[in-house]
Amino acid sequence: MHGRVKLKSTAQQEEEKKKEREKKLKVYKAARDACFSKRKEGTMDVEALQLTQQLLSSNPDFATLWNYRREILLHQETVRAEEEVQKVYEEELSFLEGCLKVNPKSYGSWHHRGWVSSRIPGPTGAESWACATAAWRWTTETELQFTDRLIGSNFSNYSSWHYRSTLLPLLHPQAHERDPPSPSTHSHSVCEEQLLKEYELVQNAFFTDPNDQSAWFYYRWLLGRAEREEMISCVYVSREGERLIVAFSRPVNALSVGLLLVVDGQPLNVDWRSAHPRFRHSPVWICELPPGTISDSSNEHNLTVHWTQRHIHRDCALYTGRSESWCRDSATDQELFRSDLSVEKTSVLQSELQSCTQLLELEPQNKWCVLTIVLLMRALDPLGYERETLAHFETLKDVDSMRSSYYSDLCSKFMIENTILKMEYAEVRVFSLSGKKLTTLCHLDQLLLVTHINISSNQLQTLPPQFAMLQCLEVLEADDNVIESLYGLYHLPRLEEVSLKNNQISRISDLKPLTTCPKLTRLDLRGNPVTQTANLQSELAQLLPSVTDLLL
Amino acid sequence: MGTQVKDVVLKPDAPNTLLLDKHADYIAAYGSKKDDYEYTLSEYLRMSGIYWGLTVMDLMGQLHRMNREEITTFIRACQHECGGVSASIGHDPHLLYTLSAVQILSLYNDLSVIDVNKVVEYVKGLQQEDGSFAGDKWGEIDTRFSFCAVATLALLGKLDAINVDRAVEFVLSCMNFDGGFGCRPGSESHAGQIYCCTGFLSITGQLHQVNADLLGWWLCERQLPSGGLNGRPEKLPDVCYSWWVLASLKIIGRIHWIDKSKLRSFILACQDEETGGFADRPGDMVDPFHTLFGIAGLSLLGDEQIKAVNPVFCMPEDVLQRIGLHPEILN
């Protein structure tokens, strides 16, 4: 079905072909029927092996015939001497080699080959690992040298780089890892010394051929950060509404992880809900405490959230007279958005950046090189390189316009990360990121404590359900975007003011999520298509009775 | 040494409009060529062939042109004592064809044709200790079969018959450095496998485990200057890979990362103006497999002449609505 070119042919040629096909069909059907009837009779002889061989040579995907062959071979094991059996299997292997040469992608042939190898008592022939779908190899030091050679002889071999990525964490695991590493765990972490050698190897590869995408993919992996440890990153408590919010470092299903809440030494039974009903797994979970638990402001309360499955807990104290309290690790404490290399080794990244900058001078249009420079800058100093990063993104959108939406989203992500860092350094609860061409919102779980957000003058189309994680939000400014939907303005208990001037909200029903925000008093919808709706004022008065300051 | 980008060039006279009637005629006629050599050679995958043909006809609103009676009788004859379904009569049962049969009967809203409880037992029996699934009793392990297993059971409303947690663990163990998935732990990423694994994680509600930004980047880098998508770096573009990549991007909420109009042009150029149907690449021979994935791809790209397709099950959305299945899609 693949790669068969359609050829123009004359009527006479067609006629000849048709005859030839009819003949082939007859032979094929006769062989197939003979196989099927032999199998039905339970015949397990050599002739059946020959018949199936004939059919499989031309049609190796005929899985049932491989099954029949296995049945015959198993039978032969019971009736022949051991040396004879060995010979039968060796013949089977050489038959398979022929099949795989003709049709290297046949799953059936590869599986049969694996099966045959498992039946042979002695050592088997050399494995051809080139076919990735069938490669089951022992991971040894020799293997890594093997990929060294492969990459040395042909730098543009994605399979070799892939294979290297599976071997490295096994051979050079990061020292502090407690569990023995295995390719089945997510943490592909590699010890630092080997990591530095890898930088060099891969750099050789892309200097040799700057358009070899395989090497660049691998390089990005090397630059990646380790997975964050699973933990409770924040506990927040509000006296008003008697609400408690827990944030996790990764999305979890709080209903199934064994979460236990203890208030003033007493375990409490509470109902956890995710920030938005669309999420079964979420980094942010909310619960309402039984009335009266913490409402008396003249008392201090101590709350602890236990993650029993992980033996982790986090405490949070609500002092006398305070209306809210929290306990958490900030984004800066966690080095969320930087490389996981140690500080001493950042000099290596610095020289990597220099090399890539040199390469870019030779190849100014090379998108792989530009993107890698951006990633290196982020690993080194995300805030210091912000201006250059933005300029590089403009280049990327220009030279690789097919993927401009990808670059816009990635740039948005980096700008949001930077703004979170700035906010953390300033120790404020205001997130302001206007006029930065944002096309997407992410890391919203990091904005749990934010009270004021300004994302005006961007290119946002939606306030996604994740926006509902901004549980402390009081004022939202999102003017001059292209926002059509407000799913994320959902159960925000403190939200008072929403400004959505000059967006694309067109139906009254689009405003429905706001009905779940009880404190909303000010809503600015000027410059939206919805303002053309008849009787809007009265409809909205009914839909959003708490809003006293409505601007249309 | 420089890397040559492997790609095709679209000819200026390549088809650029959707030839729906021709495609419907092509599929309707395909099943009548039963004495054709090529047709006979593909008997080993007949059940899937029927699923491709019926699904594409349903997407084009032409399902009524297929012979329902003949097809359901055939499916009944292909269910074995063990509960599994084979590609054709005389062939052995396999998960691949069991899923195809269940998909066909879901299109027809007629699951009573086969013994559903036995199907569930069959699928359940193929799960291994490590959570993976064998394709049949001969034990080949592949994440494709994990997808077949959960898709089959989800369509039957019996997902709880297997150990879902273990199954998820196995699929996640096949995740690679590039965010993609291979057929077994340590195997290289491949668009077909990524489709199966993201589809699997969607059905089991575990998409948060995917590194969507990293995987989405790898996937959108499959688009070549011709607009077509390939299945792995440095391979040629292909209509079927275009579907697998596109559907995966849709599942992880990143479909806007490719150039939709260029992909549409590529897919349209793979039509055969004379015979109808789609080929893998412009100028090649057409077949029902690429015809389905061509049409389904255009549907995901928003073509309004075609019914909306579900990216996980590759079946019309209205069928899944009727069954009440809403596989997870990231926003």
Ligand SMILES: [Zn+2]
């Ligand atoms: Zn194809």
